[in-house]
Amino acid sequence: MTQPHGRWSEVARAVGLLGPDGTARPTIFAEMSALAARTGAVNLGQGFPDVDGPASVVEAAVAAMRSGRNQYPPGAGTPELRRAVVDHQRRHYGLDVDPDREVLVTTGATEALAATVLALAGPGEEVLTLEPFYDSYAAVIALAGATHTTAPLVRVPARGSAPAFRLDEAALRAAFSPRTRLVLLNTPHNPTGAVLSRTELGLVARLAREHDALVVTDEVYEHLVFDGAEHVPVATLPGMADRTLTISSAGKTFSFTGWKIGWLTGPAPLVDAVRAVKQFLTYVSGAPFQPAIAHALTDDAVAAWVRDLATSLAARRDLLCDGLEAAGFTVTRPAGTYFVVADGAPLGFEDGADLCRRLPELAGVVGVPVRAFTRPGSAADDALASAVRFTFVKREDVLHDAVDRLARLAS
Numbered sequence: 001m002t003q004p005h006g007r008w009s010e011v012a013r014a015v016g017l018l019g020p021d022g023t024a025r026p027t028i029f030a031e032m033s034a035l036a037a038r039t040g041a042v043n044l045g046q047g048f049p050d051v052d053g054p055a056s057v058v059e060a061a062v063a064a065m066r067s068g069r070n071q072y073p074p075g076a077g078t079p080e081l082r083r084a085v086v087d088h089q090r091r092h093y094g095l096d097v098d099p100d101r102e103v104l105v106t107t108g109a110t111e112a113l114a115a116t117v118l119a120l121a122g123p124g125e126e127v128l129t130l131e132p133f134y135d136s137y138a139a140v141i142a143l144a145g146a147t148h149t150t151a152p153l154v155r156v157p158a159r160g161s162a163p164a165f166r167l168d169e170a171a172l173r174a175a176f177s178p179r180t181r182l183v184l185l186n187t188p189h190n191p192t193g194a195v196l197s198r199t200e201l202g203l204v205a206r207l208a209r210e211h212d213a214l215v216v217t218d219e220v221y222e223h224l225v226f227d228g229a230e231h232v233p234v235a236t237l238p239g240m241a242d243r244t245l246t247i248s249s250a251g252k253t254f255s256f257t258g259w260k261i262g263w264l265t266g267p268a269p270l271v272d273a274v275r276a277v278k279q280f281l282t283y284v285s286g287a288p289f290q291p292a293i294a295h296a297l298t299d300d301a302v303a304a305w306v307r308d309l310a311t312s313l314a315a316r317r318d319l320l321c322d323g324l325e326a327a328g329f330t331v332t333r334p335a336g337t338y339f340v341v342a343d344g345a346p347l348g349f350e351d352g353a354d355l356c357r358r359l360p361e362l363a364g365v366v367g368v369p370v371r372a373f374t375r376p377g378s379a380a381d382d383a384l385a386s387a388v389r390f391t392f393v394k395r396e397d398v399l400h401d402a403v404d405r406l407a408r409l410a411s
């Protein structure tokens with residue numbers, strides 16, 4: 001049989017596509033989605049909304065196609081979208097960004113992340129992420145030939161307030177080294193739902209400055225925060241704007257995850273470097289979707305829709321979390337995102353993957369083991385061995401059905 005060569009094996013190893021013995025296997029995401037389809041279980045594994053975003057945004061995309069905006073757009077992004085991103089950063093965060101030199105439109109946050117890591121890190125350099133981490137981080141760090149280091153988010157038990165995932169300060173300090181080139185942060189954080197506090201971000205910022213590292217922030221859930229939690233972009237912290245690249249996208253904010261329009265803002269020399277790589281990955285991104293997202297970012301009615309989405313997501317979070325608790329899971333209630341992490345240990349499951357494989361038969365529901373987002377043998381991997389990620393970005397009737405099914409676990 002013909003074996004693939006090149007960097008594939010490193011990427012495959014980084015994301016668990018290759019077992020320690022070198023044999024190929026499907027990702028846990030593919031395995032769980034197939035399991036959901038085969039068993040008719042409610043799929044709370046994959047995080048995409050089952051209701052589309054605002055109709056006016058769809059109409060704007062249709063109008064753009066009808067008016068002939070169907071050829072290659074400018075490489076940095078269409079001027080109206082770049083202006084809309086700049087306006088958004090100023091309105092929400094007081095950030096001052098130059099639409100001509102400091103914005104790059106990308107094919108989703110995924111491409112922004114990939115182009116950034118490829119542009120700015122390489123062999124002999126370390127890219128530091130939180131752990132657990134979004135799965136594309138490990139893959140793209142491996143593609144770049146850089147070394148992936150991590151700082152764990154740890155579940156801090158209730159002491160007056162609700163338990164939450166927080167940065168472990170000592171572990172974060174220990175994770176930095178003279179080779180740390182990039183700190184790739186994600187807040188609000190997938191999969192834990194943690195929204196990093198100003199204090200936590202201040203510590204990361206100080207350590208990044210001390211080690212002369214750049215900070216890259218994945219803020220795709222910036223507007224999906226609950227209970228008055230505040231999302232703080234690292235670029236707003238003192239002294240950080242000139243060493244931070246801020247990444248976001250339209251997918252999660254506006255419930256158009258299939259459109260793949262993202263963007264990145266930061267100092268012109270860094271944006272130029274990323275753009276040089278992006279140019280040869282995709283060249284340009286989704287011409288007719290760009291004016292539609294410019295509309296989404298600037299329209300007041302769409303802004304109200306996004307606020308309603310966050311409110312409704314908080315209610316759906318509570319619905320699912322209450323159901324998971326009633327079923328016997330220990331739940332860490334998220335302050336943002338689409339996801340909740342639930343611990344299956346109280347139900348007698350030490351291994352989250354084992355629990356996920358049994359859950360369709362036991363309760364007719366599918367989740368994803370949090371170990372899909374950790375590195376084998378790490379502290380976070382150990383601590384989260386029995387944890388499962390569930391999404392609540394589904395219609396309420398779907399979640400009610402899931403909660404009814406989960407109740408079987410308690411009986």
Ligand SMILES: *Cc1c(COP(=O)(O)O)cnc(C)c1O
Pocket residue numbers: 107108109110111134186189190218220248249250251252257260261262
């Ligand atoms: C969904 C997601 C992305 C990908 O965003 P796209 O715009 O769809 O590429 C990136 N980071 C995190 C943490 C996500 O959850």
